[in-house]
Amino acid sequence: MPERLDPRFDLSFSLNGAPVGMATTTATTLADLLRERRDGRGTRLACERAVCGACTVLVDDVPRASCSVFAFEVGGRNVRTVEGLSDGGDLSPVQAAFADNSAFQCGYCTAGMILLTEALLAREPDPDDATIRDWIGSNICRCTGYSLILEAVRDAARRKRETAS
Amino acid sequence: MTELPLRTIGRPDRRIDAGEKVSGRAVYTTDIDLPGMLHAKVLRSPHGHARIRSIDASAARAMPGVHAVLTRDETAAIPMPVYGYFIKDQPIVATDKVRYEGDIVAAVAAEDEGTANRALAAIRVEYEPLPAVTDIERASDPDAPELFEKPPIGIVPKYGQGASGELRPRRNVCYRFSYETGPADAFAECDHVFEDVFHFSRMHHLHLEPFVCIADWSREDRIELWSSCQNPFPVRKEIARIFGIAENRIAVRVPYIGGGFGSKNGCKTEPVALALSRLAGRPVRFCLTLEEGFLTNTQHAAILKVKTGVMADGTLVARESEILLDSGAYSDGSPLVAEKAGYRIPGPYRYRHIKTDCYCVMTNTAPAGPFRGFGGTQTSWACESQIDMIAHRLGIDPYEMRRKNLIDLGEPFVPGESGMDSDLREGLDLVVRELGYRRRDELQSDGPVKRGMGLAIGFKDGGGVNKPALARVKVSTGGDIFLQCGTAEIGQGAHTALSAVVAERLGADRSRVRYMPVDTDHTPFDQGTNASSAISVMGQAVDRAALSARRQILDFAAEKLGCPADELDLADWEIRRGNEAHALAPMIMGHFGGTGWEFVGEGFHKAKNSHAAPLEAPCVFWEIGWGGAQVAVDTETGQVTVEKLFVTGDAGRAIHPLVCRGQDEGAALMGLSQALFERMIYDGSRLVNGDALTYRVPLADDLPADFRSVTQEQGHGPGPFGAKGMGEGGMLPVASAIANAIHDAVGVRITELPLSPERVLAGLAAKNGDR
Numbered sequence: 001m002p003e004r005l006d007p008r009f010d011l012s013f014s015l016n017g018a019p020v021g022m023a024t025t026t027a028t029t030l031a032d033l034l035r036e037r038r039d040g041r042g043t044r045l046a047c048e049r050a051v052c053g054a055c056t057v058l059v060d061d062v063p064r065a066s067c068s069v070f071a072f073e074v075g076g077r078n079v080r081t082v083e084g085l086s087d088g089g090d091l092s093p094v095q096a097a098f099a100d101n102s103a104f105q106c107g108y109c110t111a112g113m114i115l116l117t118e119a120l121l122a123r124e125p126d127p128d129d130a131t132i133r134d135w136i137g138s139n140i141c142r143c144t145g146y147s148l149i150l151e152a153v154r155d156a157a158r159r160k161r162e163t164a165s
Numbered sequence: 166m167t168e169l170p171l172r173t174i175g176r177p178d179r180r181i182d183a184g185e186k187v188s189g190r191a192v193y194t195t196d197i198d199l200p201g202m203l204h205a206k207v208l209r210s211p212h213g214h215a216r217i218r219s220i221d222a223s224a225a226r227a228m229p230g231v232h233a234v235l236t237r238d239e240t241a242a243i244p245m246p247v248y249g250y251f252i253k254d255q256p257i258v259a260t261d262k263v264r265y266e267g268d269i270v271a272a273v274a275a276e277d278e279g280t281a282n283r284a285l286a287a288i289r290v291e292y293e294p295l296p297a298v299t300d301i302e303r304a305s306d307p308d309a310p311e312l313f314e315k316p317p318i319g320i321v322p323k324y325g326q327g328a329s330g331e332l333r334p335r336r337n338v339c340y341r342f343s344y345e346t347g348p349a350d351a352f353a354e355c356d357h358v359f360e361d362v363f364h365f366s367r368m369h370h371l372h373l374e375p376f377v378c379i380a381d382w383s384r385e386d387r388i389e390l391w392s393s394c395q396n397p398f399p400v401r402k403e404i405a406r407i408f409g410i411a412e413n414r415i416a417v418r419v420p421y422i423g424g425g426f427g428s429k430n431g432c433k434t435e436p437v438a439l440a441l442s443r444l445a446g447r448p449v450r451f452c453l454t455l456e457e458g459f460l461t462n463t464q465h466a467a468i469l470k471v472k473t474g475v476m477a478d479g480t481l482v483a484r485e486s487e488i489l490l491d492s493g494a495y496s497d498g499s500p501l502v503a504e505k506a507g508y509r510i511p512g513p514y515r516y517r518h519i520k521t522d523c524y525c526v527m528t529n530t531a532p533a534g535p536f537r538g539f540g541g542t543q544t545s546w547a548c549e550s551q552i553d554m555i556a557h558r559l560g561i562d563p564y565e566m567r568r569k570n571l572i573d574l575g576e577p578f579v580p581g582e583s584g585m586d587s588d589l590r591e592g593l594d595l596v597v598r599e600l601g602y603r604r605r606d607e608l609q610s611d612g613p614v615k616r617g618m619g620l621a622i623g624f625k626d627g628g629g630v631n632k633p634a635l636a637r638v639k640v641s642t643g644g645d646i647f648l649q650c651g652t653a654e655i656g657q658g659a660h661t662a663l664s665a666v667v668a669e670r671l672g673a674d675r676s677r678v679r680y681m682p683v684d685t686d687h688t689p690f691d692q693g694t695n696a697s698s699a700i701s702v703m704g705q706a707v708d709r710a711a712l713s714a715r716r717q718i719l720d721f722a723a724e725k726l727g728c729p730a731d732e733l734d735l736a737d738w739e740i741r742r743g744n745e746a747h748a749l750a751p752m753i754m755g756h757f758g759g760t761g762w763e764f765v766g767e768g769f770h771k772a773k774n775s776h777a778a779p780l781e782a783p784c785v786f787w788e789i790g791w792g793g794a795q796v797a798v799d800t801e802t803g804q805v806t807v808e809k810l811f812v813t814g815d816a817g818r819a820i821h822p823l824v825c826r827g828q829d830e831g832a833a834l835m836g837l838s839q840a841l842f843e844r845m846i847y848d849g850s851r852l853v854n855g856d857a858l859t860y861r862v863p864l865a866d867d868l869p870a871d872f873r874s875v876t877q878e879q880g881h882g883p884g885p886f887g888a889k890g891m892g893e894g895g896m897l898p899v900a901s902a903i904a905n906a907i908h909d910a911v912g913v914r915i916t917e918l919p920l921s922p923e924r925v926l927a928g929l930a931a932k933n934g935d936r
Contacts, residue, residue, distance in 0.1 A: 041196045042189015044423070046373040047455045047857035054373050082189035091187060099183035102823035105831065106656030107186030108373035108423030114187060137866035140857075142371055142424050143656045145830030146865040147872060148823065 013074045016084025024071050031055045031066035034081060042082040042111045046140075053139030056112035057081050063119045063138075082111035085118065093159035094118050094152075103152030105143030112139050117153050121160055127153075173665045173675050174886050177823045180661040181680065182421065182654060192420050194377045194393040195452060202379065203232050203274040205441050205451035206281035208288055209460065210263035210270055213297035213529035213850025214310060217259060217290060222271060225284040230276040233444035234284070235437065243440065244409035248432045252319035252332065252339055255495035255532065257407070257436040263292070264312050264494035265529050266850055267460030274441040274449045297529035297850040301468060301489045304337040304526045312337055312494060312527045319496075326581045328508075328779040330500070339492060340500035340525040342507040344779055346579050347518035351483040355474030359555055363547035364917035366844040367466035367491065368835075369459045369855075370536060371862055374423020376461055380438035381448035388415040388439060393422050395429040395653055396693025401685050403432050404439065412685075419683040422655040426835075427535035428462040429655070430498060430695055459855035463845060464536035465502055466491040469547035471510070474518075479561045481570045483518035486510045488543070490533070492525040497534035499525040505625070506540030508780065511579075512548035513589055513624040513789065514570040519579065529850040535695060537832060538893050541625030542839075542900075545790075546918065549621035549901035554914060563905065564602065564620060567593060571622075574881070578626075581777030583784050586881040586889065587815040589622065592791040595875065596620055599811045600793040605909065613801045616808070619905025620793050623897020627890045628785025628883075629696035633771040635689035636706040638667055638714045642753045642761035644738030646671060646678040650707055651691025652699045653683055657892050658824030659699035663707045665820050666700075666885045670711035671718075672736035689767070697890030700820060701786050701883060705770035708885040714766030718749070721764070725752050786882055786889045790814055792833070792898030795871075796906040800929055803922030807903060809871040810837060817882025817889035825876040829895035833874065836899025838863040842919050 006027035013020060015034075024033055031048075034040035034057070043066055046054040050068035057066045058080040059073075085092040091099060094117045104110040113136065120127060120135045127135070132153050141149060185191035222234045237260045240246040246260075247253045259270045271288050275281035296310040303309055319339070321330040327346045334341040352358055378392040388410060394400050397417035405412045422429060438451035453461060467490050474483035488506050492499035507523030523540075536542070556566035568590055575584040597603060600618055608616035636650035648667050654660040660680040668675040681688070691703065715735060722740040723730035726747065733740050740747040753762050772782040795809035812833040819825045835843075842861050846854045854860045874895065882889030900918055908914050913928030 041192075044193075044195070044373070046375070046423075049455075049857050051857035052373060052455075082187075086188050091184070095187040098187045099179050102177070102180055102183075102658075102821075102827055104183075104186050104656075105658065105827055106372070106374065106424040107182065107191050107421060108193070110186050111189045133865045133868070137864040140371075140373065140862055140864065142373055142426070142862065143831045144827050145832075145834040145872075146863075146868055147830050148827055150865065150868075 011071055011075055013076060014078045016080055026072060028071045029067055030057065030069040030071050030074055033071040034066060039083055040081065044108050044111060046108060053112045053116065054109050056115045056139060058115055058119055061119060061122060063116050080115070082114060085114065093163055094121065094156040097152045097156035097159055101148050101152040101155055103144065103149045109139060109141045113141065113149055117156055121157055125161055126157055171669060173669045174820055175822065177821065178675065180658055180824065181664055181675065182660060193374055193423050194379060194391050194420050195374060197379050197391050198450070199379060199381060199448040202448040202450050203276065203445055204278045204281055205272055205274045205438055205449050206278055206285055207269045207437060208271040208285045210259065210266060210268040212263055212292055212294050213266050214295040215263050215292035216295060217262060218293055219291045220271060221289040224287040225273060228284045228287065230280040231273055231284045232447060233274040233441045235272040235440050235444065239444060240440065243407060245407050247317065248403055248407060248436060249496045250431060250498050251500040252317050252496040254313065254317035255497070257440055265531055266852065267531055268494065269437065272437045272441055274445045298337060299528045299530060299847060299850055301491045301526040301528060304528060305335045309337060312529065323781055325776045325778045325781045337527045338524045339496045339527055340503055342503040342523045343521060344507055345520040347516065349518055349520065351518035352474045355482045356477040358472060358474045359558065360470070360472045361551050361554060362916065363469045363471065363550060365467040365469065365543045365546050366839060366918040368464045368536065368839055368843055369845055369860065370426040370428040370462065371860065372424030372426055372428060375453045375455055376433045376458055377452040378434045378438050379448060379450050380435065380442045382439050382442040383446050383448060386414055390416065390435060391418045391420060392435055393429055394419060395422070395425050395655060395695055396431065397683060397685050398651060398690055399693055400432055400435060404435060407436055408439065416684060416686045419653045422653055425655050426537045427539065427695065430535045430693060433461055456856045459845065459852060460531050462497065462534045463493065463531050465533040465543065467543040469543060471547050471551050473551060473555060475555055475559065477559065479556065479559055479566045479569050481514050481516050484511050484516050485520040488521065488523040489526050490523065491530065492527055493530045493532040494527065495532040496525065497532045499533060502535065502540045504780065506544050509541045509625050510544040510548060513572050513622055515572055530847060531852065537835060538625065538896050539696065541623065541893065541897055545621065545623040545897040546900050549898060550904050550916060553619065553905040553908065564597060567620070567622065579779060581775065581779060586787055587789050587879050589789065591879065592789060592813055592815060592877060593620065593622060595813055595877065596791045596793040596811055599873065599875065600795060600809060602793060614797050614799050615910040616795065616797050617906045617908070617910025618793065618795045619902045619909055621898035621902040621905060623790035623792065623894055625788045625893060625897065626784035627697045627788035628701045629692065629698045630780045631772065631782045632692045632696070632698055632702050634691050634703040634706040636703065636710040636768045637689050638710040638766040640671065640714050640718065640764045643750055644673065644677060646673060647681050648678055648707065649681045649688050650703055651683055651688045652703045653694040655694055657699060657828060658821060659694065661824060662700050662820040663704060666704060666708055667711040670708065670715055673738065697788050697892045699890065700888045701890040702770055704884040704888060706768040708768065709770065710766040710768030713768060714764050717764045717766065722747065722749070722752065725756065788890055788894045790894030790897040792902040794902040794906045796903060796910055798907055798910045798925060800911060803925035805841065805907060805920055805925060807837060807869040810869045810899065811873050812895045812898065813875045813877055814891055814894040815877040815879045815889060816891055817878065817880060817884060818887040819876050819878050820886065820888055822876060825891050826874055828891040829874040829876065832893060832895030833899055834863050836896040838867065839918060840900035840903045840920055844919055
């Protein structure tokens with residue numbers, strides 16, 4: 001085995017509401033840490049430069065590009081990934097809105113877009129179109145032309161408000 | 166069949182991949198790992214053009230954790246270590262020369278990517294730099310540096326009436342395609358002849374899932390390959406040829422693909438990964454970075470010289486074109502793109518004479534290949550710009566000019582071709598209405614911001630040339646349906662649409678259909694997921710397979726019930742006869758005993774060969790993208806704002822309306838972005854913006870304030886239920902519609918992409934200077 005250049009340490013944080021503890025290295029990114037778990041591959045890597053947003057996860061409810069967050073940065077914090085959204089197999093309102101509006105094609109950006117939407121709607125339950133464009137404008141979707149995604153976000157906001165009321 | 170209301174076709178039900186994709190459970194090639202899997206990385210050339218004097222990889226080979234190193238020393242033992250579509254000119258790793266910055270020189274398989282990268286850094290390569298050629302207009306000069314001193318192996322396919330191809334017709338040109346029909350002296354009868362030159366930019370596909378494969382050749386007589394590729398059967402064939410292995414020893418599997426837009430046709434990562442896996446005796450994962458994607462495949466930059474003869478009333482008579490495509494350092498799909506660009510340059514109009522020569526010019530830049538539109542984007546840019554230019558020169562409205570010359574529904578594009586299967590005027594009039602084109606005079610103002618509108622009709626022959634497709638539909642005793650066919654799900658929604666066709670024919674809910682994994686060991690042969698062919702070509706094979714299974718089920722039931730099959734119908738896995746319903750499962754179990762049974766329907770489709778057709782088979786369908794734009798041009802800054810963008814395609818019959826809409830809108834945004842800003846920028850042989858941060862792609866906030874699409878269903882398609890292909894048409898008209906709108910707004914004609922503020926200002930200055 002090659003010599004490890006990066007020291008190992010024990011990391012614990014909350015992943016989708018459950019405490020996790022594992023040995024990792026100082027050079028490991030959050031994305032790599034998540035993807036090493038068999039149930040963590042919904043977090044997808046594309047540009048690996050914090051530009052495209054495909055790997056977006058929520059760290060203490062803030063969207064972060066997990067390709068550019070070191071694993072050690074999330075020690076003691078709450079991390080939410082796409083795997084944590086479905087409640088016992090039922091899609092979340094945001095996931096359901098993306099599914100029903102065909103707001104995806106190849107699906108590679110989808111987890112990131114959905115988590116971005118979760119974060120947006122947690123802050124602004126009824127965002128106007130400019131706000132939605134501004135938020136969705138931070139991630140790249142190369143397939144859809146965005147309109148169907150914007151419609152899914154509006155639809156998700158409606159569904160969440162209806163569920164809440 | 167009795168005409169019943171359709172239960173699946175045309176309904177916007179959730180796509181069959183929706184659940185997996187929104188929950189993160191969808192499996193892509195990037196998600197696969199195998200026990201003992203190694204990771205590959207490659208060393209790339211820092212020179213645009215250089216001879217390799219020596220390679221010393223001894224230090225890399227000795228590093229702990231390194232299991233295989235691949236250089237020209239190792240590939241020398243491979244039977245045919247080169248690949249390409251028509252021309253086998255791309256080596257697995259460089260042998261005598263490197264031909265672009267990024268050309269692969271060596272590869273390493275190691276325990277992890279970090280170790281592989283450290284090993285690459287220890288490889289010493291001595292280069293003798295050579296002058297590079299990057300200008301496609303000068304590449305054939307006698308003193309231009311030559312990429313290939315010796316001709317690589319290549320073929321010219323058989324062409325039909327009026328078409329021809331040639332390998333290496335001149336220096337640094339790997340292929341020429343030519344087409345001619347009608348008398349050349351038609352120009353002599355024209356009132357006017359206009360010659361214009363158009364420049365087309367170059368984009369990278371920027372699919373989010375990188376180029377990636379997992380190759381397992383740890384057993385000598387068996388290759389297993391998981392690849393993010395659009396055409397597993399041609400890849401299997403290429404691998405068999407390269408390594409001298411029988412095709413039945415090679416399994417190519419294609420999970421979900423995270424986007425491709427053309428780039429994932431043909432071998433990319435596979436030969437390197439397989440060679441390393443054989444050397445290491447372990448599975449190898451080879452995943453490129455997004456930056457390496459820019460160095461692997463691109464669109465074709467182009468120069469299009471278009472000469473058009475017209476009568477004073479605007480009637481088109483003759484068109485001659487010369488097209489230079491920047492093919493980069495290796496031929497890849499360039500000859501095929503040349504064929505299509507050369508064929509499509511007339512656009513959807515009637516002429517008496519057409520003549521085209523299209524050249525694939527080799528340069529010391531990344532290899533260009535298939536890109537959404539496949540030559541049609543380049544030709545639509547030139548053709549639809551020039552139609553407007555000619556209309557203005559003749560004092561005719563561009564809309565009227567188009568209407569006058571469009572091919573009629575059913576009229577062949579050229580002699581020997583299939584007839585036009587969309588009413589082109591109907592689509593154009595739809596754009597005019599949706600855009601408010603007739604009221605565009607109301608946009609005029611005295612301020613510094615001027616507004617205008619432009620129209621365009623993108624055009625391509627769809628469905629590919631000579632594509633065969635095979636499909637199999639199996640139905641189990643319990644009515645579970647298995648669909649086996651080779652169309653990859655690359656985002657376009659093909660698995661949903663093809664499953665819907667099967668469900669409809671078998672009277673089943675779509676949820677009863679499972680689209681089986683694409684695996685060349687089990688899936689019937691298919692030429693590839695490209696050319697908007699899924700519903701138009703594979704759809705016909707799938708439809709026949711489903712109808713065959715249906716026929717077998719009805720025949721079986723007819724025999725059991727002792728009545729003619731035509732009295733029976735099939736719904737929800739019951740045989741319906743008048744008011745009677747007979748459950749099929751007990752009927753099958755009764756006949757076959759406890760073992761059960763599977764009905765197996767096979768389906769096949771291939772366009773008939775015809776030497777009268779220029780490309781040897783009449784086109785499957787015509788893919789038309791009508792578009793219109795309204796722009797605001799700031800005459801002080803040159804800034805162009807697209808305020809309205811409207812595109813419309815003809816799905817023939819929309820199997821799934823939201824999928825059709827997504828295809829047109831996604832394609833249109835790619836067109837918008839190419840029109841306004843997106844492009845690869847080269848400084849000589851060096852790509853200066855080959856990364857996600859500096860290569861600008863469109864984001865949600867780039868959408869025009871009014872961005873809409875309409876999916877027409879004109880009903881003339883060759884596919885199931887009258888469907889036509891989708892996916893490329895929406896991109897084709899956008900750049901020219903915007904250029905035409907800019908001209909309408911400020912009278913400046915830009916013939917080079919992108920339509921940047923600098924070009925607008927230069928145009929305004931030239932125009933004002935002329936006064």
